[in-house]
Amino acid sequence: MAQQLAMVIDAAKCIDCKACVAACKVANSVPEGQFRNWIKQADDAPVPGKASGKAKFQPGACMHCDNPTCVDACPTGATYKDPATGEVVIDHGLCIGCGNCLPACPYGARFRNAEKRKADKCNYCPERRAAGIPPACVDTCPTKARVFGDINDPESEAGRLYQKNKDQLARVTARTDTKPNMFYIGDPGTPDWGGEAVVPASMVAMKQTAPLLKAVVGLSGLGVLAMLGRQLIAGSGDHKEDTDA
Amino acid sequence: MSRRDFFKASGLVAAGALGGPALLGGLKKANAAVPAPAWDSKFSACDICFNKCGLIARVEDGVVKKLDPNPKFLKSRGMLCARGNAGIAQVYDPDRLKHPLLRKGARGEGKWQRIPWDEALDMAAQKMEEVRSKYTPCGHLFSAGTDLHSQFVGRFAEVYGSFNVTSHESLCLVSGNRAFLDTYGEVPFADVLNSKYIIMAGANRFEALVTPDSMDLMTAIRENGCKLVTLDPRYTKTAALSHEWYPVRPGTDMAFMLALAHVIIAEKLYDPQWIEEKTYGIEMLAEHVKQYTPGFAAEQCSIPAEDIARIARELAAAAPAAMIYPGRRTSDYENSTQIRRAFAIVNGLLGNWDKPGGLLAARAVGLKGVPYDAPWYDENQEDRIDAHKVPMMFEHEGSFLVTRDAVLADDPYPIRGWFIYKTNPMGTAPNRKKTIEMMNKMDFVTVVDIAMSDTAWMADLVLPSQSYLERTDPCSGLQGSVACACVVKRDPIIEPMYESRSLFDVMKGIAGRMDLGEYFDFTIDEYRRKQTRDIPEALEVMDRDGVYYNPSKVYGIYEGRIYKTLSKKIELYNQRYEQMGLDPMPVYTEPTKVPKNQFRLVVGRDALTTQTSTANNSLLHQFNPANTLWLNTESAKRLGINDGDLVEVSSPVGRQELAAEVTDKIRTDTVYMLSGYNTLSTMQTLSHNVGASINELLDDDYDTVTGNASMHTTFVSVTRKVA
Ligand code: SF4
Ligand code: SF4
Ligand code: SF4
Numbered sequence: 001m002a003q004q005l006a007m008v009i010d011a012a013k014c015i016d017c018k019a020c021v022a023a024c025k026v027a028n029s030v031p032e033g034q035f036r037n038w039i040k041q042a043d044d045a046p047v048p049g050k051a052s053g054k055a056k057f058q059p060g061a062c063m064h065c066d067n068p069t070c071v072d073a074c075p076t077g078a079t080y081k082d083p084a085t086g087e088v089v090i091d092h093g094l095c096i097g098c099g100n101c102l103p104a105c106p107y108g109a110r111f112r113n114a115e116k117r118k119a120d121k122c123n124y125c126p127e128r129r130a131a132g133i134p135p136a137c138v139d140t141c142p143t144k145a146r147v148f149g150d151i152n153d154p155e156s157e158a159g160r161l162y163q164k165n166k167d168q169l170a171r172v173t174a175r176t177d178t179k180p181n182m183f184y185i186g187d188p189g190t191p192d193w194g195g196e197a198v199v200p201a202s203m204v205a206m207k208q209t210a211p212l213l214k215a216v217v218g219l220s221g222l223g224v225l226a227m228l229g230r231q232l233i234a235g236s237g238d239h240k241e242d243t244d245a
Numbered sequence: 246m247s248r249r250d251f252f253k254a255s256g257l258v259a260a261g262a263l264g265g266p267a268l269l270g271g272l273k274k275a276n277a278a279v280p281a282p283a284w285d286s287k288f289s290a291c292d293i294c295f296n297k298c299g300l301i302a303r304v305e306d307g308v309v310k311k312l313d314p315n316p317k318f319l320k321s322r323g324m325l326c327a328r329g330n331a332g333i334a335q336v337y338d339p340d341r342l343k344h345p346l347l348r349k350g351a352r353g354e355g356k357w358q359r360i361p362w363d364e365a366l367d368m369a370a371q372k373m374e375e376v377r378s379k380y381t382p383c384g385h386l387f388s389a390g391t392d393l394h395s396q397f398v399g400r401f402a403e404v405y406g407s408f409n410v411t412s413h414e415s416l417c418l419v420s421g422n423r424a425f426l427d428t429y430g431e432v433p434f435a436d437v438l439n440s441k442y443i444i445m446a447g448a449n450r451f452e453a454l455v456t457p458d459s460m461d462l463m464t465a466i467r468e469n470g471c472k473l474v475t476l477d478p479r480y481t482k483t484a485a486l487s488h489e490w491y492p493v494r495p496g497t498d499m500a501f502m503l504a505l506a507h508v509i510i511a512e513k514l515y516d517p518q519w520i521e522e523k524t525y526g527i528e529m530l531a532e533h534v535k536q537y538t539p540g541f542a543a544e545q546c547s548i549p550a551e552d553i554a555r556i557a558r559e560l561a562a563a564a565p566a567a568m569i570y571p572g573r574r575t576s577d578y579e580n581s582t583q584i585r586r587a588f589a590i591v592n593g594l595l596g597n598w599d600k601p602g603g604l605l606a607a608r609a610v611g612l613k614g615v616p617y618d619a620p621w622y623d624e625n626q627e628d629r630i631d632a633h634k635v636p637m638m639f640e641h642e643g644s645f646l647v648t649r650d651a652v653l654a655d656d657p658y659p660i661r662g663w664f665i666y667k668t669n670p671m672g673t674a675p676n677r678k679k680t681i682e683m684m685n686k687m688d689f690v691t692v693v694d695i696a697m698s699d700t701a702w703m704a705d706l707v708l709p710s711q712s713y714l715e716r717t718d719p720c721s722g723l724q725g726s727v728a729c730a731c732v733v734k735r736d737p738i739i740e741p742m743y744e745s746r747s748l749f750d751v752m753k754g755i756a757g758r759m760d761l762g763e764y765f766d767f768t769i770d771e772y773r774r775k776q777t778r779d780i781p782e783a784l785e786v787m788d789r790d791g792v793y794y795n796p797s798k799v800y801g802i803y804e805g806r807i808y809k810t811l812s813k814k815i816e817l818y819n820q821r822y823e824q825m826g827l828d829p830m831p832v833y834t835e836p837t838k839v840p841k842n843q844f845r846l847v848v849g850r851d852a853l854t855t856q857t858s859t860a861n862n863s864l865l866h867q868f869n870p871a872n873t874l875w876l877n878t879e880s881a882k883r884l885g886i887n888d889g890d891l892v893e894v895s896s897p898v899g900r901q902e903l904a905a906e907v908t909d910k911i912r913t914d915t916v917y918m919l920s921g922y923n924t925l926s927t928m929q930t931l932s933h934n935v936g937a938s939i940n941e942l943l944d945d946d947y948d949t950v951t952g953n954a955s956m957h958t959t960f961v962s963v964t965r966k967v968a
Contacts (some may be wrong), residue, residue, distance in 0.1 A: 013463050015451040016482050017852035018868055022327035025864060027311050033867060046480035046910055048492050049552060055485030130281035141311055142324040142454070143463040 003150040003179060004086035005064065005124055007138075008169070010160040012186035013145035013151065014039065014057040020137035020146060024061075027125055027136035031114040036122045037061035037137055042189030056189025059139070059146055060172070061122035062109035064088045069197035070121075072204065073104030079119065085150075086181065087124055095119050103198035106174035151181070153211030161185065264808040272545075288315060288791030289723075290733045292713035293328040293335065294855040295391040296456045297723055299791050300325055300332075301916060302714060302738040309333055309714060309739055315791045319729045327853050331864040336742070337711065340861060340930055341695055342709035343743035352684060353703050357926055362744065366751070368595040369664075369706055370758035372689040373405065376662035382406025383626040386648065386660050390668030393718035394748035395734065397765075399641075399665050401752045404620040404764040408629045411643040413668050416675075419639050420953040421423050421575030424585030427637075428593060428816050430809030431602035435570055437461040439469070440602035442563035444505075444556070445499045446476040446588070448572035451483040453850040455573060457728040472563070474556055476501065476548075477919055478847060479875065480910035489556075492912050495845050495957055496578055496836025497546040502569065502587035503833060504542035505535040505557040509594050514561035519596040525810075526818025526830075530590065533830045542906060545835060560925070564595035564603025574848075577957040582637070582950035583831040586819070590831070593815045599803045608730035609797040610722030615772060617764055624660050635952040636825055644952025646672055646945050649683050661688040667710070669681050671699035672857030672921065675943030675954055676898050685905075693748050697928035709745045714738040716747040717769040720776045732783050732793040734773060827950065844880070844916040845958040846896065846942060851919065859920035860932035871936035872919040873906035876963065881907040884963060891966040894918075894937065896959050898944050901937035902966055916963065 016039050024036050027145020042056040064081075068088045071079050078094035079101055081087070095118040102110045102119070103138030113120035125135035133139060138148040162169070162183060169183040282304040291298040291312070299318025303311040312332050314325040345365035350356030353450050360368075376385045386409045387402040389395035395412070402410045414422075422432045437443065438461035448534045450459045465471035466486070475487040478500060484490040493501065509515055510531045520527050540556075543550035560567050571773045599605025631638065631647040638644050652660045665686075677699075684690060684703040691861050692704040697716055720734035741747075746754075755764040777783045783793040807813040811820040823829040839845050853859070853868045860866070874892055876884075886892060888907040893900060894916070901923065922936030944959040 010467065013467050015459075015486065015852070017326055017451070017454070019325065019327045019330060019852070022330040022853075022864055023311075023325070026330050026333055032863075044485065046484070046490070046492075047488060050489050050550070052691075053365060055482070126279040127282050130279050131284065132281075133313065136258075136311070136313070140325045140330060140850075142322070142326055142460050143467075144322075144324075 001152045002084055002086065004152050005149065006086070006151045006158060006162070006181035006183065007061075007063075008147045008151065008165075008183045008185065009059050009188070010145050010147075010184060010185045011056060011058050011188035013143040014059050016041065016057040017142055019140045019142055020059060023136040023140035024122075027128065028123075030120070034111055034114060034118065035079055035119070040190050040193055044189075056187060058184070058188040058190055059137075060107065060109075060173075060182065062088065062105070063107065063172070063178070063182035064122075064124070065181060065232065066179035067103045067177070069106065069176055069178050069199055070101040070110060073100040073197075073199040075100060075203060090116050090119050092116070100200055100203065104202045106176045106178060106194040106197045107180070108195070136164065153182075251790045264472060264834040266441065282310070284310070287736070287738050288787070289714060289735050289738055291321075291325065291329045291332060292392070293332050293859065294454070296321065296454065297721065297733060298325055298329055298456055299733065300329065304738060307739055309336065310636070317790045318731075318792050319457070319794070320723050320725050321456040322458060322728070324456075326454055327868070328855060328859060328862075328865065331859070331862050332714070333939055334862045334864040335695070335859075336714050336739075338696065338861065338863065340697065340699055340928055342701070342707060342745070343711075343741070344709060345744070346707040347397045350703045353681070353925060355702065357707070362746070362754075365706060365708060366758060369691050369708075370640035370755045372691075372705075373662060373664075373755065374759060376688060377406065379660050381625050382622050383409055383630065383658065384660050385409065385662035385664065386411070386630075386652070388412070388645075388668055388670065390667045392667045392748075393721050394716075395666060396719070397749050397752045398664065400617070400764065401664075401756060401761075404617075404756070404761050405759070406620070408626070408897075409631075409643070409648065410641070411645045411648055413639075413673065414639070414642040415644045415646070415952055416576060416670075416673050416954045418573050418575050418953075419642055419951045420581035420948045421585040421588075421949045423571055423582045423637055423639070424575075425571060427810070427819055427821065428586060429598060429604070431599070431606060433571060433606065434726055435568060436600075436602050436605050437570070438465055438726055440465055440471050440566050440568055441469070442472045442560050442567035443570050444473075444474045444476070444568070445483060445487070445570045446493070446501070446572070447575065447577065447584075448570055449477065449481045449483045449849060450570070451486055452481055452852045453574065454852055455725075457725050458570075461726055461728075472559070476546075478912045478915045479849065481849070482852075488550075491546070491548045491552070494545065494547045494836075494912075495813050495847060495915055497542075499580075499584045499587045499831055499833050500537065500542040500545040501548065501553065502533050502591050503537035503831065504539045504553050505560065505569075505591050506530065506587075506594055507537045508539060508554050508557035509561050509591070512558070512561075513829060514558065515594050516564075516596045520594070523596070523598070523815055524593055525812035525814040525816050525820070530817040530830060531748075537833065545833070560591075560595065565597040565600045567595050568592055568597055568603055569595075571604070576948070576954045578836065578955045579946055579949055579958060580831075580834065581948040581953055581955060583828060587831040589962060590817050593817050598815060601800060601801060605726065605799065606802045608724050608799065608802070609795055610724060610730045610732060611783065611793075611795040611797075612720055612722040612732055612776050613646040613778055615775045619764075630656075630658065631952065632659060635947070635949060636827060637950045638952045644947065645670060646947045646954050647952045649674070649945075650680060652683050652686060653679070663690045664685050664693075665690070665700055665704070666693045669694075669698040669700045669857050670705060672924065672938070672940060674945075675940055675959075676945040677938060677940045677957060678898060679945060680940075693751055695745070696858075696861065697926045699929075702924075702928070708751055709743060710751070711741050711745045711747045715741040715745065719769055720773050720787075727799050729792075730797050732777070732780070732787065732795070733791070734784070734787050734958065784897060797933045812893035837958070839914045840960055843962050844876075844914060845957060846894075846939070846959045846961045847915055847917050848920060848939060848943075848956045849917055854919055854921060857921040857924070857932075860924065861929040863931065866931045869919065871903065872922045872939075872961065873904050873936070875911045875917040876905050876907055877911050877913040877915075878907055878909050884965065884967045886963070891968070893964050893966050894942060894961050896942040896944060896961045898959075899941040901941050903937035905963075916961065930936050
């Protein structure tokens with residue numbers, strides 16, 4: 001079986017310390033005020049005594065989905081799902097910074113890197129993996145709530161946790177079910193903060209036609225060039241229009 | 246064929262070429278592994294708080310790119326928190342001090358002149374000589390924070406001849422240390438990992454991180470079925486993750502603890518044999534706690550009596566693998582030592598001393614001290630300036646607040662010089678105005694730090710120190726829980742930046758100019774070899790693993806050993822206190838009622854903050870750009886304050902403005918803000934003029950036994966600021 005890199009997170013262990021967020025920012029030079037990962041908190045009204053809220057903190061990031069709507073929305077093929085590892089990759093050489101993929105992710109995992117002016121999101125820290133060490137957020141987590149690895153490999157910690165807890169693993173549900181590869185042990189709270197994927201109509205059309213045609217439509221439909229043009233013209237200005245589907 | 250492949254194959258990549266050469270990367274095989282960075286990996290230990298977590302610095306071309314946890318470092322359980330990760334931002338902070346600076350204008354005016362190091366050291370030495378000859382050696386005060394070089398400040402003070410050395414500890418934890426020391430004969434570590442029942446009162450372990458306790462607490466809960474009960478006027482992250490949380494009325498924890506003792510004794514839930522053999526004073530304690538029923542405590546604490554009784558029974562049932570967590574920041578009330586004695590006594594009843602899941606004795610780490618003979622000065626004062634003002638002060642820590650009052654009053658003698666290393670009393674001691682007054686009293690103040698803290702801002706001479714990644718540090722022994730008794734050291738990870746020098750070199754330089762050179766006539770390497778003379782393999786092991794473990798015993802250390810107390814047992818009843826006229830057992834007094842329309846201001850931390858030293862950190866600043874005033878929804882409504890409104894907070898000693906955070910996570914009679922903000926120093930560009938300084942507001946009461954600041958005795962008024 002091919003690999004499926006994923007995170008298996010014990011949400012009940014998360015103390016909302018933000019170490020993972022800080023580590024990710026340093027490891028990946030994420031610009032000021034932008035983030036590749038986050039902790040969501042269920043709205044827990046504090047209840048004194050035994051009924052005490054038991055807050056739920058939910059660590060998150062791009063979930064490298066099985067049905068990645070961000071891939072559908074990408075006009076250049078810069079965003080794609082790597083069949084060998086199951087990662088959803090952004091090839092920055094091909095990314096034109098059009099921003100189509102931002103609203104296409106129902107979890108808000110993507111942002112436009114303010115410095116690089118390209119799409120950005122969690123990439124499972126490939127440089128670190130090449131150096132033989134875990135992704136920054138996983139490595140640094142005080143309670144080891146975040147576990148990363150190939151869930152198809154029963155020898156890996158992630159695979160072991162995945163197999164062991166298979167029946168009770170939770171996923172974040174969104175109105176568009178992208179089949180995320182981020183699995184929660186225990187109750188992650190706020191399961192439904194995902195929204196709806198907004199994929200540009202032209203890209204949806206591409207997905208529905210034959211693969212080759214799809215691409216031709218995408219290109220000849222001026223989607224790519226138009227968006228490329230916008231990116232170049234808009235410069236560092238506001239890119240709100242890019243999010244229109 | 247995927248779109249991506251098509252896009253490339255179709256030659257349309259040219260369109261993308263407009264995007265620059267980066268496109269070439271896209272032509273690589275989709276799976277082409279990214280090359281590993283050309284890192285050099287070097288061991289060190291974190292210095293953004295006091296924990297000293299083990300880390301590995303990833304260095305490229307002499308620049309630190311990332312700080313990662315050292316997986317072999319058991320004390321920190323192979324983790325690095327947000328602050329640890331933000332260490333890079335501290336080291337490369339553009340606001341760092343770069344050269345020696347001499348004050349030009351009035352104190353605090355911010356006019357500085359860059360001077361060469363030689364001139365700076367000459368001046369420091371000359372001024373210190375002047376103070377010594379004019380006011381005796383004790384006329385000079387020395388203050389140092391928690392740092393591996395801080396011991397050299399103590400060494401310098403001693404050979405210079407001054408007893409007046411203060412640390413940060415009397416603004417933090419000495420009353421708790423006193424209480425446990427006077428009960429057990431030493432200050433224990435908590436075996437959180439193996440505990441089955443933990444009561445957390447006056448500590449917030451999931452935010453104010455202490456390694457390994459914070460990590461172990463989660464493992465204990467999640468993997469070992471440990472139950473956590475938290476008492477806190479705030480719904481902290483710890484409270485939020487507890488099985489039970491009680492918004493206790495501030496200042497009443499002692500009543501709760503005495504009621505636990507009441508139930509445990511009345512229902513004979515303790516191990517009679519253990520109590521008989523190991524403790525002193527059970528009969529007196531039984532008599533004493535008769536009055537403190539759960540009903541009584543319920544009224545004081547606003548916690549239901551049946552819950553108190555039930556918790557006592559559950560706690561006793563889980564004993565000895567159960568504990569009242571000792572906590573750390575114990576500076577809260579004027580009777581803090583007695584409050585913490587109540588904690589220690591309940592632990593005594595649980596029989597958890599020296600046992601799994603209970604309180605542990607210190608383990609042998611293996612390091613040795615490096616002794617020296619200090620010269621004698623006939624003309625000197627007899628004692629510290631803060632001596633005899635409270636009965637049980639820790640000699641080597643002193644009391645900052647008592648010292649400050651004594652300095653202001655010249656009582657019993659004048660102090661006119663002050664040397665400060667890596668601590669920031671302007672930002673950490675209550676009643677900031679008084680600290681300014683104290684500064685103004687000084688002839689000459691020298692500060693060694695990496696940043697222009699508010700304390701440096703008020704000084705005469707400011708010397709740039711090396712950060713923890715730039716210097717050679719002596720060895721340090723660490724321990725905690727069952728994790729380890731270990732030794733760490735720090736070697737330079739990068740070249741020292743700017744003109745920074747280590748504190749040791751500064752001390753050496755000043756000492757050499759004062760005829761005290763012989764006391765600093767060694768290198769840190771030589772010093773380390775002396776420290777490790779009993780464990781000669783340690784230095785090599787540290788080079789290999791970043792840490793050395795001493796294979797010392799964890800449990801049962803006290804088997805066949807006597808306790809260092811008067812009764813040679815665990816003192817439920819303290820004989821020494823009795824002799825000194827102090828309450829031998831904690832006597833509950835009700836805290837002052839919060840005046841109508843006022844609030845009790847409480848202090849606290851989150852996992853992203855270390856007092857004043859992180860407020861100007863550019864990474865952490867993104868999480869906490871300014872502090873806010875936590876104000877209960879109901880109270881806010883009564884005052885017509887909305888979330889985010891600017892409010893004015895006023896106390897008997899000062900007033901500040903900041904935004905209100907209207908929340909249900911705090912009692913109606915209590916308000917809270919983070920420390921570290923609104924610095925006076927404009928050279929702390931992120932924290933200057935942002936939020937509010939809590940120390941401008943806090944009044945300067947202290948614990949009557951130890952002189953530890955009492956940070957929870959200030960009442961404030963809150964009003965909406967009309968624009
Ligand atoms: S989480 Fe969002 S960005 Fe990540 S793969 Fe799924 S849809 Fe794409
Ligand atoms: S795996 Fe790497 S990129 Fe992804 S969230 Fe964690 S640190 Fe960030
Ligand atoms: S580092 Fe771990 S515990 Fe801390 S917020 Fe992230 S996932 Fe939660």
